[in-house]
Amino acid sequence: QKGGWDSFMDKEIHEDPTAVADTLLGRFNPNGDLNLDEVHIEPEVFRQIDKIIIVACGTASYAGFVAKYAIEHWVRIPVEVELAHEFRYRDPILTPRTLVVAISQSGETMDTLMALRHAREQGSRVLAICNTQGSSIPRESDAVLYTHAGPEIAVASTKAFVSQVVAAYLLGLYLAQVKGTMFRDEIHQVVESLKDMPRKIQWVLDTQTQTIARAAKSLITAKSFLFLGRHVGYPVALEGALKLKEIAYTFTEGFAAGELKHGPIALVEEGEPIVVIVPSSRGRDLLHNKVISSIEEVKARGAFVIAVAEEGDPDVDRYADVVFWRPTCPTLMSPLVDVVPLQLFALEMAKDKGLDVDKPRNLAKSVTVE
Numbered sequence: 001q002k003g004g005w006d007s008f009m010d011k012e013i014h015e016d017p018t019a020v021a022d023t024l025l026g027r028f029n030p031n032g033d034l035n036l037d038e039v040h041i042e043p044e045v046f047r048q049i050d051k052i053i054i055v056a057c058g059t060a061s062y063a064g065f066v067a068k069y070a071i072e073h074w075v076r077i078p079v080e081v082e083l084a085h086e087f088r089y090r091d092p093i094l095t096p097r098t099l100v101v102a103i104s105q106s107g108e109t110m111d112t113l114m115a116l117r118h119a120r121e122q123g124s125r126v127l128a129i130c131n132t133q134g135s136s137i138p139r140e141s142d143a144v145l146y147t148h149a150g151p152e153i154a155v156a157s158t159k160a161f162v163s164q165v166v167a168a169y170l171l172g173l174y175l176a177q178v179k180g181t182m183f184r185d186e187i188h189q190v191v192e193s194l195k196d197m198p199r200k201i202q203w204v205l206d207t208q209t210q211t212i213a214r215a216a217k218s219l220i221t222a223k224s225f226l227f228l229g230r231h232v233g234y235p236v237a238l239e240g241a242l243k244l245k246e247i248a249y250t251f252t253e254g255f256a257a258g259e260l261k262h263g264p265i266a267l268v269e270e271g272e273p274i275v276v277i278v279p280s281s282r283g284r285d286l287l288h289n290k291v292i293s294s295i296e297e298v299k300a301r302g303a304f305v306i307a308v309a310e311e312g313d314p315d316v317d318r319y320a321d322v323v324f325w326r327p328t329c330p331t332l333m334s335p336l337v338d339v340v341p342l343q344l345f346a347l348e349m350a351k352d353k354g355l356d357v358d359k360p361r362n363l364a365k366s367v368t369v370e
């Protein structure tokens with residue numbers, strides 16, 4: 001069943017490219033336009049949507065957090081991301097024009113289910129992004145967009161994450177199409193970059209694994225890790241930190257790079273490993289330069305920097321101690337590749353510690369209690 005891999009997690013990380021490709025499959029008309037007829041929500045209803053609230057837990061919430069950046073940029077409506085277990089206790093503002101998007105791999109997460117019930121009671125429509133056909137969350141939603149990642153067995157979510165980002169992007173692009181907030185050509189261009197992502201993820205798997213394994217081995221005794229990112233790199237940092245906590249049992253904190261000077265930099269001491277998600281260096285824009293200055297700040301305090309960066313980034317080469325490279329891609333696509341080395345890093349670290357990577361202690365694959 002593990003198809004020759006040591007663990008399900010190993011196998012599932014290596015299925016990231018297929019999870020992305022399969023989630024894109026069959027969602028376009030021959031003319032290249034998006035076709036989401038399967039969700040059975042009238043385009044007219046989609047046109048009326050003036051706010052999105054994404055509810056989810058854990059990894060699924062980070063996928064939603066990534067999608068927020070893309071959807072707000074493409075559709076120009078506010079997108080909130082809320083942990084499902086916080087949602088209904090704060091009296092959220094829900095109207096018939098609010099679309100609540102519940103993201104869940106298992107479709108059985110009780111917190112997410114309770115959040116969507118609350119949203120429907122308040123008269124909002126709920127669309128589920130789910131990996132499990134016929135599970136409770138899609139059954140109780142008004143509509144569903146399935147991720148086609150295939151069964152995920154390892155407790156730590158990996159291929160489901162990339163497929164959730166893709167499904168949420170498809171939803172965003174579809175909304176942009178029906179609302180006319182992007183030109184048709186622009187949408188087609190984004191779709192082309194999405195279709196290119198499986199190949200780019202494969203490149204990371206094919207070329208970076210050894211560097212990642214070496215880095216994990218050399219850091220096995222580290223007491224804690226910090227992960228930092230900016231823009232879409234921020235939720236990726238949170239996801240990378242979560243992976244390391246849950247399967248390697250290492251104390252890890254993820255935060256926004258800009259937040260460093262507001263507190264977390266006090267944690268940085270000689271040798272502290274810090275994983276930094278570096279945005280594209282093309283044009284060396286503000287985003288890139290800001291993250292590079294964060295690296296300089298932590299380096300100056302003796303941190304050991306592991307960067308996830310675009311191939312050939314000259315600034316990263318100068319400051320980072322270890323680099324996990326990714327191929328060039330547009331900023332909004334980068335989470336799909338950047339998360340992959342972080343999944344592998346957690347996996348290698350847990351393996352080196354002799355832990356059961358598929359069944360980490362205290363955790364269940366689906367959390368069916370509130």
Ligand code: F6R
Binds near residue numbers: 155
């Ligand atoms: C992390 C992980 C959890 C789940 C969360 C939501 O690796 O697996 O954080 O992402 O419990 O689960 P689903 O997506 O099934 O609702």
